[in-house]
Amino acid sequence: MSAVLPDSVIDAAILWSVRLDHGEPTPRMRRAHAQWLEADPRHAQAWQRVGDLRRGFAGMPAGPARDTLQA
Structure with a gap:
């Protein structure tokens, strides 16, 4: 079972991903x-x-991945 993480921690991880x-x-x-x-x-x-999320999207065809992200 995954621990619940504060939004601020998730947001920081996303920001680091974009920066790197x-x-x-x-x-x-x-x-x-x-x-x-x-x-x-x-x-x-x-x-x-x-x-994990990025690796999951990497395996998807571009169209559905883009549509999912835009939704």
Whole structure:
């Protein structure tokens, strides 16, 4: 059973995903992300969930994935 995570923690994990996946993350940004992950066990849980979600969407055809995200 998954723990309920605060919206703010989920939102932060999503923001980190966007920052790290778009553009070229700097070493400073990667260190800040590592510090964020280590600061609270819930951060790592949220990061894992965001990664699971991204992997799930990666396996979907582009059209249905886009439609799902827009809904």
